Amino acid sequence: MKILLLLLILFSNAVFSELYRGDKTTKTSPIAHKPQHDPPEVVNEYTAALAFHACKNEITVANASAFKVGDTGLVVQMKCIVIDTGNTAALGTILDYKNAGNYEFNYISQKSVNVLTFKNQLTKYYDMPGGVVLLIRVPFKLL
Numbered sequence: 001m002k003i004l005l006l007l008l009i010l011f012s013n014a015v016f017s018e019l020y021r022g023d024k025t026t027k028t029s030p031i032a033h034k035p036q037h038d039p040p041e042v043v044n045e046y047t048a049a050l051a052f053h054a055c056k057n058e059i060t061v062a063n064a065s066a067f068k069v070g071d072t073g074l075v076v077q078m079k080c081i082v083i084d085t086g087n088t089a090a091l092g093t094i095l096d097y098k099n100a101g102n103y104e105f106n107y108i109s110q111k112s113v114n115v116l117t118f119k120n121q122l123t124k125y126y127d128m129p130g131g132v133v134l135l136i137r138v139p140f141k142l143l
Helices: 002-019
Strands: 047-055 058-061 071-080 094-095 103-112 115-118 132-138
Touching: none
Parallel strands: none
Antiparallel strands: 047 058, 047 132, 058 115, 071 103, 071 132, 103 115
16 A cells, blocks of 8 residues: 555656646746736726715715726625524524615716716615625726
């Protein structure tokens, strides 16, 4: 058994040393013959929504650097469900969904540092700052 284990270790060492030997001039591994691509394009950027002022139709976000006037944004409440945490048969039962799952699209009409103004009034309620609410930039591309 010890001889079999020793042979297995020696064989795997030989295989891995051959794979990772690579080209000495470019310091690359022969198993890394992947084609060179451009970095992946970030499709949706998002930030946490911290507060919403309904009268001014403004949303305060953690970082508005990815957003600009005219962008389409998706406001979505990710969580905030209340569940039964008691030590009973009802453990895990959803007691209140609150506003989890609410979402809507809107356009950004103004931007001032981390405060964004929407073109249209939001029609649903969102728990800010208690729930996890995100503003997601939705790209628009002509085909």
